Amino acid sequence: MSEFADREFRVTRADLVRYAGASGDFNPIHWSERVATSVGLPGVIAHGMFTMALAARAVEEWAGGPGRVVEFGCKFTKPVVVPDDDEGVVVRVAGRVTGEADGLISLALEVTCGDDKVLGAPKAVIRA
Amino acid sequence: MPIDQTLVGREFPPTEPYAVTAVKLREFAEATGAPYDERIAPPTFPIIVAFHAMNGFLADVQVDLFRIVHGEQRFAYERAVQAGDVLTASLTVDTLRQIGGNDIIGTSSRITDADGALVCTTKATLIHRGEDA
Known part of the structure; x- marks a missing residue:
């Protein structure tokens, strides 16, 4: 396989609202500053699953098609704080192939927002 | 209030059947920018x-969603x-720990199709932020 294609995704509040509707996760920490700060968060944060979905998108686009991911997992180590402006923040997905055997390719990803690694040890296994 | 330790090992009843439609696939793909299939x-x-x-x-x-990370x-x-x-998804509580006023809840869910065949297993760790945390 070719070298992993690193990607950048811009995330705004509007993206979080759209993802809330599509996923059914209406936790107000993802759209209400008031609730987010009341539980000690620095502000409205992206759904961890939204960041994970962006990483999955980078993996599937690199893999060349849907339905090839057999394992996918990560920790959510740092919140992606999304400001209430038009710029939002940029989430960067980088990766490298760590193994290839029995028709399966293992990928180690690095998902960052600014200087923070926002996902912990994100890994995917895909069918070659 | 910490979550009761006796929950560990408990399997919750399966969710209501959820029909996956092409429209929903498009909505989800569009929300994540993924190529639509x-x-x-x-x-x-x-x-x-x-x-x-979950x-x-x-x-x-009796835990509020907004206290979950x-x-x-x-x-x-x-x-x-x-x-x-x-x-349908069936959730089991695998592990439960209390750290610094927070509950760390390890769960796994088996997602099965209409024939009862396993489609995917998913594990989630949920952090319940205590009121004083």
């Missing part, structure tokens, strides 16, 4: 059904979810 779901799509199972669990233990999520797929699937 009218048949095959993106990898994180099963979270919709897993989330139903909400059932949270209601049962997601710690970890893993998927192992038997096959990709497809349009036309009718899915």
